[in-house]
């Protein structure tokens with residue numbers, strides 16, 4: 001966004017809470033952290049030189065490699081002079097008279113700006129559930145989303161890991177290799193696909209780079225912002241041999257392409273059941289202990305309704321002597337004691353506990369900033385019943401405030417880099433449009449916004465996604481309204497809608 005606006009001759013200042021660039025890849029330094037969209041797709045496309053120069057080494061890049069890449073981008077485009085690190089933004093107030101925002105920073109100082117763009121991240125507000133007794137626990141605690149930069153040595157320790165979502169799946173096998181004992185506390189079993197990560201071959205890199213522009217364009221107009229093959233036929237009428245063959249191929253290929261095996265897997269329960277059954281069969285083949293296997297296959301929601309995880313030796317790890325799985329459905333955590341974790345059935349002495357408990361997703365980082373718009377109205381109050389946006393880009397009553405990958409846009413249901421670039425382009429163009437016409441402000445019209453919110457909800461209701469208590473729905477945060485936040489209409493369709501709004505002179509936005 002900085003690069004885009006700077007190239008259009010705007011004065012831009014970026015405020016970042018951390019003391020380095022990289023966002024997700026700066027904070028999530030836990031062992032095993034990797035992207036789960038292929039590296040050559042999970043990267044910027046805005047500069048042909050950049051995408052040709054940079055050499056990814058693995059199918060799914062590690063966190064250190066992605067962080068190196070993002071630092072390279074900051075240097076290559078000379079972004080650092082306009083980025084102010086260690087500067088949390090705490091509040092923002094809009095003044096109707098001047099059509100300017102006053103932005104309050106952590107050190108008590110303020111800056112004024114015509115436009116405020118929240119690039120605060122969908123998964124940047126780490127969340128530790130409130131467990132009784134946690135403050136009295138004498139061991140060490142870590143959150144995967146706020147991992148110490150100089151690493152953590154777990155060798156010889158008894159380690160507890162709470163949470164088996166994407167981060168838990170990545171961290172568990174690596175901790176298990178080092179720790180004396182690893183106790184995994186699982187509330188909800190996930191569906192984990194083998195990543196089948198491998199070094200990228202010179203030939204593969206060359207083939208993609210030769211065709212990069214075309215492939216990027218393909219991803220932009222796809223369902224989820226990747227080059228995944230999506231078969232356009234339903235499992236409902238497919239012969240069992242074809243179903244088996246597709247799933248076996250998907251399992252062998254790794255990654256989450258398996259979800260594209262048929263076109264009704266996210267909408268038809270019976271079709272989804274065929275995939276769930278296949279995946280449970282694979283888990284049972286891998287995991288030797290029958291009780292553990294049962295706990296890992298007790299998913300009570302459709303495949304894909306919670307984020308699919310990619311793992312390396314995830315299920316195999318539960319065959320290790322030093323790993324134990326605790327089913328929190330059978331024995332919920334009662335509290336922390338000074339020595340460890342006590343469930344309703346037992347006490348587990350632990351020298352360290354890792355919270356892989358995820359994030360206050362999509363709205364957490366936005367609402368952490370105390371934002372007041374037209375007439376002093378508060379965004380926190382406006383969104384108390386769930387986020388209201390037009391296209392996920394802006395909210396009525398808050399002029400000149402934009403969200404990158406905001407709630408109501410495909411965001412976390414996509415290759416997020418593709419979604420980020422689309423929003424950056426759209427917002428950049430809109431701001432240029434306003435400048436050209438000497439317009440001081442823009443904001444969604446209430447009617448357009450409410451129609452969009454209804455459309456986002458209807459789209460989700462037509463799928464199986466509402467059948468899981470997921471973080472997409474805010475279900476991981478007690479008291480958070482249950483609203484399906486990302487837009488499920490697909491990255492390409494969404495882009496088309498945004499382009500149409502632009503072409504229709506920003507239909508649904510009131511400018512003045």
Ligand SMILES: Cc1cc2nc3c(=O)[nH]c(=O)nc-3n(C[C@H](O)[C@H](O)[C@H](O)COP(=O)(O)OP(=O)(O)OC[C@H]3O[C@@H](n4cnc5c(N)ncnc54)[C@H](O)[C@@H]3O)c2cc1C
Pocket residue numbers: 015016017018022023024025026028033034035036037042087088089090119120121122123124145167365368369404405414415416417420
């Ligand atoms: C472990 C993990 C793995 C992921 N893997 C993938 C993947 O494979 N594919 C994919 O598409 N997506 C993935 N994601 C989602 C990922 O968040 C996005 O892909 C992408 O990194 C988001 O970039 P961003 O710049 O929008 O936000 P972030 O990278 O989250 O950056 C936001 C930044 O804003 C800062 N910030 C927030 N609030 C404030 C404030 N008030 N004041 C100042 N600074 C603030 C934060 O410190 C942070 O540095 C993953 C997320 C996690 C957590």
